[in-house]
Amino acid sequence: MSEATTSAADIRIPTAASVPAHRDPNVLRWVGAYTASMVGDMVFFLALSWAAVQNGTPAQAGLVTAVSAVPRALLMLGGGVVADRLGPRRVVIGSDTVRCVTVLAVAAALFAADPGLWLLALLAVVFGTVDAVFMPAVGALPARITGKDQLARVQGMRGLAIRFAAVVGAPLGGLGVAVGGAAAAFAFAGLLIAVSVPLLISVRMRDLPADDANAARETTAWRDLVGGLRYVRRHRVLGPLMVAIALGDLGFVGPLNVGLTLLADERGWGASGMGWVLAGFGTGAGVAALLLTVRGRLPRAGCVAAGSIIPGAAAIAALAHAPGLPVAVGTAVLVGLLTGLSGAMCGALLQTQSDPAYLGRVTAVGGIVSLGIAPLSMPLSAAAIGVWGTGPVFAVSAAVCGLGGVVALCAPGVRRAELPK
Secondary structure, X not given: OOHHHHOOOOOEEOOOOOOOHHHOXXXXXHHHHHHHHHHHHHHHHHHHHHXXXXXXXXXXXXHHHHOOHHHHHXXXXXXXXXXXXXXXXXXXXXXXXXXXXXXXXXXXHHHHOOOOHHHHHHHHHHXXXXXXXXXXXXXXXXXXXXXXXXXXXXXXXXXXHHHHHHHHHHHHHHHHHHHHHHHXXXXXXXXXXXXXXXXXXXXXXXXXXHXXXXXXXXXXXXXXXXXXXXXXXXXXXXXXXXXXXXXXXXXXXXXXXXXXXXXXXXXXXXXXXXXXXXXXXXXXXXXXXXXXXXXXXXXXXXXXXXXXHHXXXXXHHHHOOOOOHHHHHHHHHHHHHHHHHHHHHHHHHHHHHOOHHHHHHHXXXXXXXXXXXXHHHHHHHHXXXXXXXXXXXXXXXXXXXXXXXXXXHHOHHHHOOOOOX
């Protein structure tokens, strides 16, 4: 059943004039919960990688750390159906509870004994399975906790939370490993995720608009899944926007992951130089998120989302030809700013253009595009760089990324899309 018909147990507030999201205690509680959960995730993955390396060969460690992606990619569309049928708030609370209990249980097992790789692999599978439900539900929550005119600002706040987690999570995980090994780091991750649960319980929910509530009907899960895919495909904004996101991520993920490592090695920048380039990218993306948080709304949102992809793609191509590390870092800042702005605006458009009754499934489709399709470019980029070098591969990747902007600009629905006032 849908959120509109089954959430009587949820704490609800009536729809009213929106309070600015960055001043709304209800939104701030959600952002706090999301931030704690994301930092916990960063600590978890560092602890998992460390424990896997300590208990197996490099190949086995790589398999353990990658195995969580399989259930996440395979089950995420179903996770979107679950989020829409049961309600995103209770799904997120349940997901964080399961993740917390599972991680703490593994930490206790590691403190007591050395169970080996099988337990770590099982933990990764469980984490990936729960993520398949958690991620669509997280995407569907903002529409239930604030007004449509504040959803762009919430996207900016969410982007800042992700950047904060990326900066803080890895050092905290490393500290946990240094103090008490992988077991201590897992325990720390579990406690961070646990912090999110009472905050989520205290988040109040808004009533869905009447037309969205009436759209929810008693159907099977399969019909909900098919209906969600049909809704995205036929939507004049969401359909072409998903294609643009897919192309943008395909052209972006390879160069900024595997390609950047190979570029740093080729230029002699070393690991520290690569870290500076990544820091530049993170800084630019953080500035974009901060801009959206402060402004709350940018005019001609569809054009901004599409138009910023194209110069961002050009900056990706230029990165491979940077004459030195300082120029590469500056170029990375520009890449982060433009792609971060595009990503935030695309996320805001997905939030504001979707009927809330479909948001879980819409978020799941976007997640499949980013987490299921885009990572395929990483091994392809690595192999291509081995044959043709970084310059040509970065250029082709930039062309694919820029094509996403062209698709969006050629779609009248996206080009004319605006964020609510």
